[in-house]
Amino acid sequence: MDRAALFDVDGTLADTNHLHGVCWWEALRQAGHDVSVHAIHRATGLPGEDLLAHLLGDGRDTGEDDVLSTAHDTLYGTFFDRLPRIEAADELLRTLDRRGWRVVLVTSAGSEELGR
Structure with a gap:
């Protein structure tokens, strides 16, 4: 699945x-x-x-x-x-990826903001 x-x-x-x-x-x-x-x-x-x-x-x-x-x-x-990241967000994303989840990032932010 x-x-x-x-x-x-x-x-x-x-x-x-x-x-x-x-x-x-x-x-x-x-x-x-x-x-x-x-x-x-x-x-x-x-x-x-x-x-x-x-x-x-x-x-x-x-x-x-x-x-x-x-x-x-x-x-x-x-x-x-x-811009501060949520603590441990990167680790959560990596953990899901290692467990075979497809991680999708969505945003309404513009490309400049997203790049930062």
């Missing part, structure tokens, strides 16, 4: 959830939106457009979405050299 394990890189193998939250908070703050970090953390994992709809509401100016997403991405990019 073939077995496979799927792992999301961003937030599962790399400890990025807090950084995403802080970067979304700062991007929103710079654009004049007062959104709590707690609300952002609860929405972390949603795609950018869905996250903004959740935090700012469906009646928001969606024309601002690209600016907010770009600001988040720019802020988040300053952390690429310091």
Whole structure:
């Protein structure tokens, strides 16, 4: 029997959830939106457009979405050299591979982020 394990890189193998939250908070703050970090953390994992709809509401100016997403991405990019991995994640992946599992990494991260 073939077995496979799927792992999301961003937030599962790399400890990025807090950084995403802080970067979304700062991007929103710079654009004049007062959104709590707690609300952002609860929405972390949603795609950018869905996250903004959740935090700012469906009646928001969606024309601002690209600016907010770009600001988040720019802020988040300053952390690429310091993205922490989840401790022992590499050993888990190697163990599964040695036991004959097909290990598949999935992500919505861009190629630059994934490369880091």
